[in-house]
Amino acid sequence: MATTPGLYLKWRAFRELVGMPMPEAEIAFRLFGETKWESSAPKFSKLLYGDYGFSLDTATELAEIVNKRLDVSLRARGLPGLAEPLAPSEFTLPLYDFIRRIQSAARIEDGETLDRAQDALLGDLAPGVNPQGTVRLVIEKFAADRSFDGFLPSGGDGPVVFEAGRHKGRIAVQGIDREPAMAYTLLARDTRPIGHRCWELSWAETILWLPSPSRPRLVEGKLLLMPEAAPVQPKPGRFLATTALLWEADSRRLLDPRGADAEPGALDEEETARFLTNLRRLQRRNAQVVTVSSAEYIVTV
Incomplete structure (x- = not known):
């Protein structure tokens, strides 16, 4: 069966x-x-x-x-x-x-x-939680020659707005003082701003992964989930970013449906569904093992 x-x-x-x-x-x-x-x-x-x-x-x-x-x-x-x-x-x-x-x-x-x-x-595909304490996922916006001061932590007043072709972006975590064993980062795209529900597009157009697991580093008080800012893709919509920081490497076997030795990459649809189930269960079983946070941003063209 x-x-x-x-x-x-x-x-x-x-x-x-x-x-x-x-x-x-x-x-x-x-x-x-x-x-x-x-x-x-x-x-x-x-x-x-x-x-x-x-x-x-x-x-x-x-x-x-x-x-x-x-x-x-x-x-x-x-x-x-x-x-x-x-x-x-x-x-x-x-x-x-x-x-x-x-x-x-x-x-x-x-x-x-x-x-x-x-x-x-x-809500099921972007299971971010309200920030607890000082740990926050942040979205940073960059122009070609300088950084904007207005990055937005999850739970802020409104999402950062990017214009494709003009801005670069980077995802980071603030409020932690040590590096996790690894991180998993997922983007869910709400396509209603362009007049479509997500199921009117393909899975690959609405669910995106940073290569996971990644092993981010602390730099000047920020945990950089991306080593450097990257150009924003010309895919308009509202994006919900969720990251799961895993603090114990041994717990990967409970989280990653591909197995504990899988190479970093994107999870497919079935793996994503199982990952999200595993994540919720791991949070209930031992909340100290994983930290989940979310933020959102908007892309215009």
């Missing part, structure tokens, strides 16, 4: 777009048939987060639940019933393909609903 580490993202998008009044404990009971709802619920959670195998029988039952909800939603809005039911195999589609499929099947065009789904997705 194959696992689907990104199923929780698909399920979240489905719920935001269509709604699901059925309690998850009841869904779990239908999928796994335990004697009590309470004993089925953990299995459903493990299924969503890729810890439990996704059998054909389970996928078929879940597709039936989803299709019934889609049909009810359509009819409640005075539309014809579901014309093209979701197939069990479609739970393995790439995330954005799945979201487009649900949006099309449910005929969702309401901007408020689509924005709610976009916000929920970004």
